[in-house]
Amino acid sequence: MKKLIAYCGLDCEKCDARAATLNNDNALREKVAKLWSEMNGVEITAEMINCEGCRADGVKSPFCDSMCPIRQCALGKAYETCGNCSDVENCHTVGMIIANNSEALSNLKKK
Secondary structure, three states: OOOOEOOOOOEHHHOHHHHHHHHOOHHHHHHHHHHHHHHHOOOOOHHHOOOOOOOOOOOOOHHHHHHOHHHHHHHHOOOOOHHHOOOHHHOHHHHHHHHHOHHHHHHHHOO
16 A cells, blocks of 8 residues: 555645645634634644654654544554454444545555
């Protein structure tokens, strides 16, 4: 599986946080911080938006590194991604991602 497919199946190559990091784009960091704060019900600042990919070597945003329940679950089970879990299609933890992003589930099914 591509290293830039996150534990949840999202493609980190398409992630604005990764793009902001690689391009040192502070306006994009502000946009991502605002969106992620609203989506996750926590305060995320632009300074926190530094990530090179969920499963890739390098820097991770605090949310991706330690707050994301999906990443923590997969790491705890020593899974490459949630696609290694037999319950992936019925999982409450990753369910919102795969319910709203068919590409994520497709990525998880690729071995």
